[in-house]
Structure formats: C-alpha cells, structure tokens
Amino acid sequence: MSGGPIIFGGVPALVSVGKPSVSQIIRAGEKTACRWRFQLDEFTWHSFVEHLADDPAVFVGLWCDGSQIHVLVNDGSSAESGVRPIMASCTLDGPRYPGVSHVRVAAVPFERMIRDLYGVEAMDAVNARPLIDHGMWTSTAPLARRSGPRSFGTDLPEFDPPDEWVAAHGMVFGKGPATGSTEGPVHFRLGVADGVIRTVETRAGYAHRGLIARMRDATITGALELAGRIGAGSAVAHQWAFSAAVENAVGISCPVPATWCRVIFCETERIAMHLLTLARTARAADAELVSSGLYRLREQILRLCGEASGRRLLMDCVCVGGVIVTRHQERGDPIGPLQTVAALGREIVCLSEVRIRELHSLWRVIPGLKHRLQCAGRLTGEQAKKLELQGVAGRACGYGGDFRLHMDAYEDVSFRQAISTGGDVAARCEIMFEEIGESLKILKTLADRISAGEEKGPEDLCAVVPVRPEHSEGYAVIEGPHGPVWHVVTVQNGLVEQCFIADPASTLLMAAEQAILGTSPDNFDLVRCSFGVSIAAADL
Amino acid sequence: MSTILMRALFASLLGPSGPALPPVASRSPLMLFHVDSGGCEACGFEVESLINGGFGLAEAGLGFASTPRTADMLLVTGACSRMMAPVVRAAWEAMPQPRGLLAVGACAIDGGPFSANYAMLGGLAGQSSVDCAIPGCPPSPRDILDGIIALISTTQLNPESSGPITAEG
Numbered sequence: 001m002s003g004g005p006i007i008f009g010g011v012p013a014l015v016s017v018g019k020p021s022v023s024q025i026i027r028a029g030e031k032t033a034c035r036w037r038f039q040l041d042e043f044t045w046h047s048f049v050e051h052l053a054d055d056p057a058v059f060v061g062l063w064c065d066g067s068q069i070h071v072l073v074n075d076g077s078s079a080e081s082g083v084r085p086i087m088a089s090c091t092l093d094g095p096r097y098p099g100v101s102h103v104r105v106a107a108v109p110f111e112r113m114i115r116d117l118y119g120v121e122a123m124d125a126v127n128a129r130p131l132i133d134h135g136m137w138t139s140t141a142p143l144a145r146r147s148g149p150r151s152f153g154t155d156l157p158e159f160d161p162p163d164e165w166v167a168a169h170g171m172v173f174g175k176g177p178a179t180g181s182t183e184g185p186v187h188f189r190l191g192v193a194d195g196v197i198r199t200v201e202t203r204a205g206y207a208h209r210g211l212i213a214r215m216r217d218a219t220i221t222g223a224l225e226l227a228g229r230i231g232a233g234s235a236v237a238h239q240w241a242f243s244a245a246v247e248n249a250v251g252i253s254c255p256v257p258a259t260w261c262r263v264i265f266c267e268t269e270r271i272a273m274h275l276l277t278l279a280r281t282a283r284a285a286d287a288e289l290v291s292s293g294l295y296r297l298r299e300q301i302l303r304l305c306g307e308a309s310g311r312r313l314l315m316d317c318v319c320v321g322g323v324i325v326t327r328h329q330e331r332g333d334p335i336g337p338l339q340t341v342a343a344l345g346r347e348i349v350c351l352s353e354v355r356i357r358e359l360h361s362l363w364r365v366i367p368g369l370k371h372r373l374q375c376a377g378r379l380t381g382e383q384a385k386k387l388e389l390q391g392v393a394g395r396a397c398g399y400g401g402d403f404r405l406h407m408d409a410y411e412d413v414s415f416r417q418a419i420s421t422g423g424d425v426a427a428r429c430e431i432m433f434e435e436i437g438e439s440l441k442i443l444k445t446l447a448d449r450i451s452a453g454e455e456k457g458p459e460d461l462c463a464v465v466p467v468r469p470e471h472s473e474g475y476a477v478i479e480g481p482h483g484p485v486w487h488v489v490t491v492q493n494g495l496v497e498q499c500f501i502a503d504p505a506s507t508l509l510m511a512a513e514q515a516i517l518g519t520s521p522d523n524f525d526l527v528r529c530s531f532g533v534s535i536a537a538a539d540l
Numbered sequence: 541m542s543t544i545l546m547r548a549l550f551a552s553l554l555g556p557s558g559p560a561l562p563p564v565a566s567r568s569p570l571m572l573f574h575v576d577s578g579g580c581e582a583c584g585f586e587v588e589s590l591i592n593g594g595f596g597l598a599e600a601g602l603g604f605a606s607t608p609r610t611a612d613m614l615l616v617t618g619a620c621s622r623m624m625a626p627v628v629r630a631a632w633e634a635m636p637q638p639r640g641l642l643a644v645g646a647c648a649i650d651g652g653p654f655s656a657n658y659a660m661l662g663g664l665a666g667q668s669s670v671d672c673a674i675p676g677c678p679p680s681p682r683d684i685l686d687g688i689i690a691l692i693s694t695t696q697l698n699p700e701s702s703g704p705i706t707a708e709g
Contacts, residue, residue, distance in 0.1 A: 139658055178631055179606065180607065181574075206578055206624050207618070209578060209654045214653075229580035232582030291592075
C-alpha cells in the first residue's frame with residue numbers, strides 16, 4: 001500500500017507555509033515549570049523580535065528581574081480574542097539586550113524604566129532617554145545586583161532638541177509638576193508655534209515610589225496593600241489582578257459570591273473614575289455646570305462606598321482568596337457582608353440611573369461643548385493600533401476590546417461593549433457615558449442575584465491561601481477603568497518573589513502626547529484630561 | 541434644551557451642600573496651595589472631592605490657589621519623592637509669610653506604605669515642622685476639612701517655620 005497522505009473529502013490537508021507565528025517561536029523555546037513561560041536563547045529571542053513586527057500578538061509588557069528579561073504577549077489579534085498570554089524569558093548577557101521598541105512602540109516606557117532601574121539598555125531602542133531617574137536618586141540602577149553610585153549629573157530635564165520651526169517662530173513653555181491641581185506630578189514641555197502645539201514632551205518620575213522593589217520579597221498581604229496604591233483610580237482593579245495572579249499561582253479559586261462582590265467593587269470604581277475623568281474634562285472645557293453635577297454625583301457614590309465598606313475609594317476591599325467586608329460588623333448591622341455589598345450596588349443604581357441620564361443630556365446641550373470636544377485631541381485608528389491602545393481610549397478609536405467579555409466573573413452578566421471610531425475627546429467621553437450605563441446594569445443584575453440568594457459569612461467570602469514551599473507563577477488581567485491591568489506574580493513560601501505590573505497609564509501618556517499635537521494650547525488640559533492618565537500608575 | 545439647562549442650574553444652586561460651617565477667616569479666605577509630592581493619588585482625589593463635592597469650602601472661609609505666591613498654607617499629599625522635594629521647597633519659599641504647612645494623609649506624614657528608599661524621602665516628618673497633620677490612607681474630605689478648621693481655629697500660622705524638606709533628605 002502507498003504511504004501517501006489520507007485526504008478527506010478530496011481536500012488536501014492544510015500545510016502551514018510562510019513565517020512561523022510569535023507564539024510558535026516562543027513555544028519552541030525551553031519549557032519552564034510554568035506552562036505559559038518559555039526560556040529563549042539569544043538567537044531565538046532575536047528571531048522572536050523580528051517576527052513580532054508583523055504578528056497579530058498584542059504586546060503586554062517587558063520586565064527585568066536583574067538576571068533575565070521577560071516579555072509577555074497576548075496571543076491573539078486583539079483583546080477580542082480573550083486572555084491567552086505567553087511569556088518569553090531571555091538570560092541577560094552583559095549590559096545590553098535585544099530591544100523590542102523598534103517593532104512595538106508600546107515597549108518604549110518599559111525599556112526606559114528597565115534602563116533606569118537595572119542599568120541594562122535595549123539595543124535598537126527608539127527612545128533611550130531616562131524615564132524616571134533624573135539624577136535625584138541615592139544610586140543609579142538601584143535594582144541591579146550591583147547598583148551604581150549616586151549620579152551627580154545635571155538636574156536639568158533631558159529633552160530632545162527643540163523643533164526648528166518652534167525655535168524660530170514660536171516658544172517653548174513648561175507646565176507642572178506642581179500646578180495646584182490634583183492630577184499628579186508630571187512636567188510637560190510644550191512647543192507652541194502658529195497658535196498650535198507642535199511638540200509635547202513629558203518628564204516623568206516625580207511619583208516613582210519604587211513599587212517593584214517594595215513588592216519584592218514582601219508578604220502577600222504587604223504586596224496586596226502596595227498593589228492597591230499603584231494608582232488610586234484603579235485600586236480595585238490592581239488588587240483584584242494581584243489577588244487573581246496569586247490565586248492562579250497557588251492553585252486556589254475565589255468563591256463565586258466573592259467574585260460577584262469583586263465585580264460590584266470594580267464596576268463601582270469604573271463609574272467613579274469615569275465620572276471624575278468626565279468632570280475634569282468638562283471643567284477644562286469651561287462647562288462648569290455639567291462638571292459640578294458630575295463631581296457631586298461622584299461624591300455621593302463615594303459616600304455610599306464609605307458607609308458600606310469603610311473605604312470611600314474601595315481600597316483594601318479585595319484580598320487574595322476573596323473580599324473583605326467588615327463594616328457591617330463595626331456598625332452592628334443585622335445584615336451580613338454579602339447583602340451589604342448587594343445593598344451598595346442597589347443604592348448606587350438608584351442614585352445614579354436617572355442622574356447620569358440627565359447629566360448626559362446636559363452634556364449634549366451645553367452650548368458649544370460638543371463642537372469644542374469634536375475638534376480636539378483626535379487619535380486615528382492607525383495611531384491607536386500602532387500604540388496597541390486598549391481601554392476607553394482604544395475603543396474610542398475602534399481598536400481594542402474589553403477583557404470583561406472573556407472573564408469568568410462576568411460570564412452570566414450581559415452588557416454591551418461601547419465602541420466608536422471618532423477618536424477625539426467627544427468619542428472618548430461618549431464611551432465613558434455608555435460604560436457608566438452598562439456598569440450600572442451590571443451592578444443591578446448582581447445586586448438582584450445576591451439578594452435572591454442566601455447570606456454568607458465572612459469565611460465564605462474568602463478562600464484560605466495555602467503557603468506552598470515551591471516556586472510558582474501566576475498571571476491575571478482585569479479590565480480597569482482606563483484599560484487592562486496585568487499582574488504577573490511569582491510566589492514562594494508565602495512571599496512574593498517578584499511582581500511584574502502592566503498598567504495602561506504609560507501607553508495612555510504616549511497616546512495623549514500624540515493627540516495633543518496640533519491642538520490649541522487652550523485645549524491642552526481638555527485633551528489630557530480626556531485620557532484619564534494616572535501619573536502614579538505610570539511612574540510606579 | 542432650555543428645560544434641561546434650567547433644571548441643571550437649579551440643581552446646582554439648590555443641591556445639597558455640605559453641613560454649614562461657621563466662617564473662620566475674618567476678611568479674606570484662607571488660601572491653600574496643593575502639591576502632590578508623589579503618592580498613589582488617593583489623597584489628591586479626596587482633596588479634589590473637598591474642593592468640588594459640595595463641602596462648603598467658601599462658607600468655611602477656605603479657597604485653593606493656583607499659585608503658591610497667593611497661598612497661605614501649603615497642603616502636601618504624597619510621601620515626598622526625592623524628585624519632588626525641590627519642587628515642594630520652591631513652592632514653600634514662594635509663599636508669602638505667615639505661612640503654614642499641612643500634611644494630608646499617612647504618606648505625607650511619615651511615608652505610610654512608602655517609607656524612605658532610593659527614590660522617596662518617606663514623608664515630611666523628620667524633614668520639617670508640620671503645622672497640621674491629617675492621618676488616614678486616604679483621609680476623607682470631611683477629615684481634611686475638620687483638620688484645617690481645627691488648625692486655623694486654634695493656632696496662628698508660623699512665620700518662622702523652617703519649611704519642608706532638607707536639601708539632602
């Protein structure tokens with residue numbers, strides 16, 4: 001008999017031709033104890049970077065631990081394809097490593113941060129300027145095995161040479177880091193000529209607190225507390241992502257009622273942050289009436305959170321294994337923790353459902369507001385794709401998905417993903433209004449579901465976390481208010497060995513820089529506020 | 541359209557504001573200048589809520605300035621990074637005398653979760669004399685307001701205060 005291929009239905013079997021995918025290249029590397037992380041040699045790493053240029057995989061983050069470089073990509077065309085991360089690691093051989101930023105722009109802040117913290121540089125780096133170390137620290141490369149002496153270099157900001165047209169016909173002026181506003185310490189250097197902003201550069205690092213170093217070798221509880229303080233606007237998202245990553249690593253799962261509580265907290269945080277971003281944007285657009293309405297609604301929601309959980313910003317309500325709700329005990333309430341959270345969800349819905357519709361209507365009819373927003377800060381779909389922009393800003397450009405659609409926690413909850421192709425401030429604001437409406441629907445569904453079920457005790461809302469002596473790694477992604485928040489955690493003996501964090505803030509800051517170009521200086525705050533960038537989360 | 545605008549206007553004017561507080565400043569409002577010296581932004585959010593959330597700042601005789609040159613008190617949030625230390629110092633020196641220093645939140649007082657390391661000074665304690673410290677992580681807007689009211693009701697601003705942040709930290 002012939003040993004030729006068996007052909008079913010007369011159709012020859014598909015044979016893969018052409019270039020291998022990034023996923024195939026990584027998977028061909030050496031397996032590690034963790035099934036989604038592979039060890040690559042330098043040659044394979046080069047090949048991986050080369051193929052990453054036109055691969056549909058989404059770049060998530062690039063980190064260093066002092067001896068190795070790790071890159072995490074989500075294997076799929078976009079967030080629409082769900083969570084399928086794959087990590088590649090390469091041992092450092094000397095002070096340089098093959099960089100990724102020349103094929104993925106989103107890697108720029110990661111490479112710059114690695115250079116500042118570990119003193120290792122990316123080859124072919126698009127931007128080699130320091131990101132957070134501007135000569136004020138007590139040592140250079142503080143996280144390297146052998147950190148350097150204190151830098152006594154110039155204190156002056158290190159910026160690119162000024163644009164020739166701006167130098168000849170315009171002016172350069174700075175803004176920040178202390179403006180009296182409450183939007184985080186950061187310095188912007190704007191080059192203005194012919195009535196428009198032609199160059200924008202950001203000097204960051206003012207809010208760098210050394211979170212990576214602090215979380216290293218911390219207890220799980222200590223690291224969780226720090227995770228909630230990466231950026232207060234996404235405290236729940238970060239603590240949930242950290243907790244889920246540890247749960248993934250140690251092999252436990254959060255009880256279902258506790259997952260509902262986490263969703264309620266996360267959606268409440270989303271509503272509060274969107275209200276704040278909208279209020280700041282409205283104020284920057286001189287729409288004081290709608291701005292004050294949005295601020296007041298947010299304040300009322302925060303008060304409800306404070307009464308229900310004791311934490312207005314819902315910090316430290318999520319823990320590894322579940323949630324912590326103790327406020328009802330302190331007040332001596334007859335209802336249990338689960339019903340307390342359900343009541344919070346219900347009260348927020350009752351308070352906000354009508355009010356947000358009124359504010360949205362008002363937003364649309366404020367004279368001149370719509371026109372001003374439509375003309376400002378436009379980011380094209382192509383730019384968003386190049387930046388791999390996720391979250392509200394990405395969805396406003398028609399790019400990027402919503403990880404909530406793929407999360408088990410949101411499995412039985414129906415909501416609509418808001419998307420637009422406008423790409424300007426108006427589109428971003430519309431997406432936020434839509435998302436607030438959808439989050440309220442989620443709160444209502446879950447509050448009703450919890451109310452219909454039986455009450456649980458605090459012990460039923462938190463699984464016991466085992467202390468395992470072996471080294472284990474876990475990852476998690478949570479859709480935060482302004483985009484996906486990733487945590488990759490390594491734990492051993494109840495201690496956090498390493499925690500890698502990817503927050504959307506650094507990409508959003510780059511996107512804001514691009515969107516500001518060409519706008520009038522009057523619209524600078526307007527465009528910047530519409531992105532909702534958390535400076536603290538970008539600086540870590 | 542006009543109905544919506546009118547309703548919003550009335551809601552804004554007649555909406556529930558914070559509890560009425562006795563005026564504590566005599567002639568002009570006490571002006572504060574806020575500096576986030578590097579934290580997680582939670583205290584900054586609460587200061588923003590205090591300004592915009594209907595807490596009756598004007599009734600309490602308080603206001604926020606956009607420049608330290610017209611401010612009476614420096615309100616510091618965050619654990620004070622080494623990069624922000626010269627900025628806080630510059631803001632302090634730009635303020636007219638008498639002037640006061642207000643540390644809001646655990647971070648601003650002693651660093652809270654962000655103790656001193658290569659990038660942080662770990663709060664204002666040990667760096668300078670603070671006129672008023674409001675603890676909490678973060679303190680609520682009401683706590684902040686009560687702290688400020690208590691301070692200005694009982695003490696005078698210190699013209700000889702050493703100010704924040706030593707040069708080396």
